[in-house]
Amino acid sequence: MKKLRILLKIHNHVSIFGFGRILVFLFALIFSSLALSQTINIEWYYDEGTTFIIDEIYQRVSIGTIYIYSNVKFKFYVIPKVLDVQSVTVTGVRIKNQFISMNPSSPTIVTNKWVYGTMVIYFSYIEPPEDFKVEFTFVFLPL
Amino acid sequence: MRKVFVVLVTLILASFIFAAGSVSLRLNPNASWSQTLTFFVRQWIRVTWDYDETQAFAIDDTSYTATVGNIEFKSNKSFKLYYGIGNTLPSGVNVVSVKVGSVVLSNSSTTPTEVSTKLLSGVLEIGFNPEVLNVENDFSVKFDFTFLPF
Numbered sequence: 074m075k076k077l078r079i080l081l082k083i084h085n086h087v088s089i090f091g092f093g094r095i096l097v098f099l100f101a102l103i104f105s106s107l108a109l110s111q112t113i114n115i116e117w118y119y120d121e122g123t124t125f126i127i128d129e130i131y132q133r134v135s136i137g138t139i140y141i142y143s144n145v146k147f148k149f150y151v152i153p154k155v156l157d158v159q160s161v162t163v164t165g166v167r168i169k170n171q172f173i174s175m176n177p178s179s180p181t182i183v184t185n186k187w188v189y190g191t192m193v194i195y196f197s198y199i200e201p202p203e204d205f206k207v208e209f210t211f212v213f214l215p216l
Numbered sequence: 217m218r219k220v221f222v223v224l225v226t227l228i229l230a231s232f233i234f235a236a237g238s239v240s241l242r243l244n245p246n247a248s249w250s251q252t253l254t255f256f257v258r259q260w261i262r263v264t265w266d267y268d269e270t271q272a273f274a275i276d277d278t279s280y281t282a283t284v285g286n287i288e289f290k291s292n293k294s295f296k297l298y299y300g301i302g303n304t305l306p307s308g309v310n311v312v313s314v315k316v317g318s319v320v321l322s323n324s325s326t327t328p329t330e331v332s333t334k335l336l337s338g339v340l341e342i343g344f345n346p347e348v349l350n351v352e353n354d355f356s357v358k359f360d361f362t363f364l365p366f
Contacts, residue, residue, distance in 0.1 A: 111243035117251075120236050124254045129292060134255060137236075147243070156252070194255075201257040201292045210250040215243050 113147060113213045116140045117192075124204065125194075133195045139168060142187035146216040148180040149173070153194075157205040165195035166209065180214060261295060261363045264288040265340070272354050273342075280312075280344045287316055288337035294366035296328035297321065297336075302358025306351045313343035314359070328364055 119137025127134045141149075151173045153163035166173045169190025174181040194207070241247035267285025275282045289297065299321050301311045314321045317338020322329045329336075342357065 113241040113243060113247055113249075114238065115241070115249060116238040117236055121251055121253060124256045127255055127257045129258055129260060136253065143243075145243070194253075196255075201259075204254060204256050206252050206254050208250055208252045210248055212246060212248045213241065213243060214246050 111143065111145045111147075111215055113141065113143045113149075115211075127196060129201065132197060133193055136192040136194060138190065139192045140187070140189045141168075141183075141211075142189075143183075143213075144186070146182075146184050146186055147213050148182045148216050149211055149213045150177055150180040151175055152177075152210045152212070154208045154210070155205060156208060158202045160200055161196055161198045161202050161205060163194060163207060164197045165193075167193040167195070177212065180212075182216060184216070257292065259291060259293045259295070259365060262288075262290045263361070264290070267340075275344060275348055277349055280346055280348055282342045282344075284340040284342060286338065287340040289316070289331065289335070289361075289363075290337075291331070291334050291363075294330070294332045294334055296330050296364040296366060298325055298328040298362055298364075299323050300360040300362065302360065304356045304358050306353075306355050308345075308347040309351060309355070310345045310347070311342060311357060312345050313341075315339075315341040315343070325362065328362075330366065332366065 117137065117139045119139075125134045125136060151166045152175065153166065155161050155163060163175075166175065168188050171181065171188070171190075239249060241249055265285060265287045267287075273282045273284050289295075299314050300323060305311070314323070315338075316336055319329065319336060319338070
């Protein structure tokens with residue numbers, strides 16, 4: 074009886090406020106989409122169009138904050154491809170304290186469904202190069 | 217309740233605006249995302265001099281030059297430099313040349329001395345005009361070195 078009353082109440086609420094109805098609809102939509110598909114969401118809080126200046130002493134550069142989250146547990150790896158120059162190699166990609174695997178056969182496992190933190194790129198070179206571009210390809214796999 | 221909702225929606229929208237970007241991928245069964253970033257190595261110049269800049273340097277009365285000591289300019293990349301002379305010179309006296317080893321440095325910002333080898337080192341030799349012999353007292357010379365990327 075109590076349950077019914079609550080249901081009724083919700084129903085009243087929905088019918089009275091059209092706004093509320095949209096809300097319920099939106100939530101239903103979000104939940105259904107979350108439940109049906111396995112998605113990876115990436116948000117980056119840096120300007121990807123800017124030029125990142127490498128620290129000469131440590132041969133690394135802090136890019137900015139990145140947030141990768143999913144509705145499922147996942148694993149991922151990154152393939153950096155240095156364009157324009159030959160003499161530079163990317164030795165590591167770190168998000169917060171964790172180095173991301175660069176090996177497709179042993180990806181980094183994310184059991185808590187999210188990775189968040191400052192992304193830092195490590196380089197190796199003997200002669201400092203001129204401006205160069207690096208293409209980072211992140212590959213995500215279900216766990 | 218509605219106020220809270222409005223605030224929440226505003227916050228969520230704001231976070232999207234301030235984020236430089238966001239993307240949503242579907243695992244099917246894999247997903248990949250690429251981003252291309254541009255990098256640049258910051259240039260530095262290290263100046264090392266093996267002389268006491270507070271001591272007085274004697275000017276040779278036949279060549280009108282003074283050798284100061286060794287100086288080294290080192291960088292991680294090729295660079296250009298030129299010098300300027302401060303207005304501490306006695307009247308009539310001019311610095312006519314500044315040499316590092318055998319390299320004559322430029323005093324012009326439009327045609328600076330190019331150092332493609334990333335290293336310039338040698339004895340710093342200052343050349344004056346003959347008027348310098350008429351100066352009785354010690355005088356000081358202020359050198360301003362300006363470095364430019366290659």
